Each structure stands twice: as structure tokens, then as C-alpha cells.
Amino acid sequence: MPDFLPFTRPDIDEATIAGVGEVLRSGWITSGPQVRAFEAALSRYCGGRPVRCFNSGTATLEVGLRLAGVGEGHEVITTPLSWVATANVALEVRARPVFVDVDPHTRNIDLNEMEKAITPATRAIIPVDLAGLPVDRDRLNEIANRRKLRVVEDAAQAFGANWRGRPIGSFGDFVSFSFHANKNITSAEGGALVLPDESVVPRCEALRLQGVARSGEDGMEVEEPGGKFNLTDVAARIGLGQLPQLERFTQRRRALARRYFERWDRSLGCELPVEDYEQSNWHMFQVVLPAHVERAGFIAAMREQGIGVGVHYPAMHLFKLYRRLGWREGQFPHAERIGRGIVTLPLFPRMADADVDRVCEAVRKVLAPAQMRKMGSVPN
Numbered sequence: 001m002p003d004f005l006p007f008t009r010p011d012i013d014e015a016t017i018a019g020v021g022e023v024l025r026s027g028w029i030t031s032g033p034q035v036r037a038f039e040a041a042l043s044r045y046c047g048g049r050p051v052r053c054f055n056s057g058t059a060t061l062e063v064g065l066r067l068a069g070v071g072e073g074h075e076v077i078t079t080p081l082s083w084v085a086t087a088n089v090a091l092e093v094r095a096r097p098v099f100v101d102v103d104p105h106t107r108n109i110d111l112n113e114m115e116k117a118i119t120p121a122t123r124a125i126i127p128v129d130l131a132g133l134p135v136d137r138d139r140l141n142e143i144a145n146r147r148k149l150r151v152v153e154d155a156a157q158a159f160g161a162n163w164r165g166r167p168i169g170s171f172g173d174f175v176s177f178s179f180h181a182n183k184n185i186t187s188a189e190g191g192a193l194v195l196p197d198e199s200v201v202p203r204c205e206a207l208r209l210q211g212v213a214r215s216g217e218d219g220m221e222v223e224e225p226g227g228k229f230n231l232t233d234v235a236a237r238i239g240l241g242q243l244p245q246l247e248r249f250t251q252r253r254r255a256l257a258r259r260y261f262e263r264w265d266r267s268l269g270c271e272l273p274v275e276d277y278e279q280s281n282w283h284m285f286q287v288v289l290p291a292h293v294e295r296a297g298f299i300a301a302m303r304e305q306g307i308g309v310g311v312h313y314p315a316m317h318l319f320k321l322y323r324r325l326g327w328r329e330g331q332f333p334h335a336e337r338i339g340r341g342i343v344t345l346p347l348f349p350r351m352a353d354a355d356v357d358r359v360c361e362a363v364r365k366v367l368a369p370a371q372m373r374k375m376g377s378v379p380n
């Protein structure tokens, strides 16, 4: 039996591991020179825009919303098909998340529906680039500008992706990235917030750490409470070691995605993702299982074949928290259907081409009708 193949795995090289050792021996392990160096490198990647690092891509979203002026009484429009952090942050700033359905082709927010959902209370939009496939930035920013709305891009999964050749993060309003272990580059945990201009930097830094503003040798002032959201130098050193590998990682991910399309058995009836080798960073390779297939049984059968499968994500408006706020089954049929059937198959830079073949073969075996009947999920 070959080794278990997880759906993702970070790729940390020996130079980065050695660099982390140096940081640990240096006497300075929390926020310091490595964080500043990581921020400078990220800013260069984002075309010189100001960037500040945080300890998660959730903290970046929350602070982005605060900096965008979102608070009590405001509505924030977003997609139900994302990690629940995307909407939870709206609640954290006392705003109301307003969901709209996704486009079943891209699985990202449907921008026509988004525009229809704008009310006088709408203050901001949080678009999500699911699996690293970018939301149409031309259309999104045109609507936001015309309707005078702020945008906090949840680009947690889109580091390395681009829109018409411009890296995500190098343009737009606020852009939030995550460097969680599963992301295309990682700092174990961490995030970065790209800011629209320098004027918001002082408040951004204050909201990152207890609201504290320092001045001179000993000055300290606090005007509003902030979080405890700073990134450690240990984590920043991992990120610094990852960043130069981004291009290689992205190219490898695209090549693996291409192989999935070449090897996939289309008679199985799964819905494949958009076949994009230009803009997407292929953060995940996700298919939607046919409606008659029971997902839990599929995941268990794949595990028996030595293959890890993830679920990203069930439609979040159906979580109890959001049902309590009035959201109901049937409101977003595309997100609900995709959320019930979506699975994430293995895709990470160190995977071999033969691993893709192995996954495709296992899927074929598991989804073969006889196999499904044995699992009791196909009506006879």
C-alpha cells in the first residue's frame, strides 16, 4: 500500500527550517525585524502598497472591516460558500452579514445577485476567491465604486493568483490574505492586510495590538481597544522563506490541476472546477459529487484507498448561528447544493504526477456504481 496521500501538505525547505533556528537563537522571537522584513517583501509583491502582518487571516478581515468604517447597524454582503470566518468577522464588528448565492460555474459570489442585495445599510462587500479562482475584479470594483461601498477582499486562498495579469493584492481597496498551514504560502498561522493608502497605517497598527500608539522613546497612548493580533518573528521567518518559492509553487499547482483534467473520468458525473491556468493559483482542486452519492461514504472509501479528502465548505448560512439570525434552507440553492457535495482532492506542490493518477483511479473505483450500491447510497 503506498503512503497515505493527504489533501494538502506544507512545503518548507531546509533553508527556512535553519532560518527559524536562527530566529529562535537570536533572543528576539516575537514581533520584530523578521515581521518588518516580511511586510516589506509582501509590500514589494503588492506593487508597493502598505502591508501589515497579523497572526491570522481572520484578524486581518476584522481589522479591515473596522478600518473600512463598518460597525453597528451596517450590512456586509458576502458569499455563504466560504470558511465561516468570512461572515463571523462581520458579527465581531457588530454588523449584519448578508448572504447572496454563488455562480454555480465559478462557485464565487454572483455579482448580479450581490448588486440586488445592496440596501441603504450596506457598507461593505467581502468577496471570496474560493480555491484561488479570482472573483471578477473589474465588475466588483465597478459596482463598489458606483454604489460607494468599501471592499474587504477575503483573498485568504488567493495569494499568487492574479486578475488579468495583476497580482491579487496589488490593487483594490483592502485585501486580506491568510498564511495558515494549508495556504499556498504559509507562516504556520498568520495573515497580511494590504491597505488602500498610508493614512490608515497608524490605526491599523493600533488595532493590531491593544489600540496602543507609541511615540518618541517613552510615549504611549490608547484611544480605542484593539486586538492581540501581532505575528511572531518565528512565524514571519517561515513566511519569508516561502515567498521566493511562490512562483514555483503556483506553476506546480497549475500543472497538477491540468493533469487532473487530463486524467479525470467525466462519465462519473462529477462537476469539475473552472479550467483556468492563467489566473487561479489552484489553492484547491474541488469537485462536486453527483447528487446521489453520499459524501461521508465517499470520504471514508477514499481514506481506505489511502487518500485524504477535505470538505471546503458547507454553506454557512445553514449553521445554527446564522439560522438564528434568520437565514433558511432554500435561500441559496447553488451554494447549498455545492456545499452538500463538494470535496477537496489532494493538490500540493510536492505531489508527483503519479499521485494525481492514483487519485483519479481511486475516485473511479469508489464511484463505480457497484461500489456505491455496496455502500448503500445508490438506490437499486
Ligand SMILES: Cc1ncc(COP(=O)(O)O)c(C=O)c1O
Pocket (backbone or CB within 6 Å): 055, 056, 057, 058, 059, 082, 083, 085, 086, 128, 154, 156, 157, 178, 179, 180, 189, 190, 191
Ligand atoms: C476563505 C477564507 N477566509 C478566511 C480564512 C481565515 O484565515 P485564518 O485561518 O488565517 O484565520 C480562511 C482560512 O482558512 C479562508 O480560507
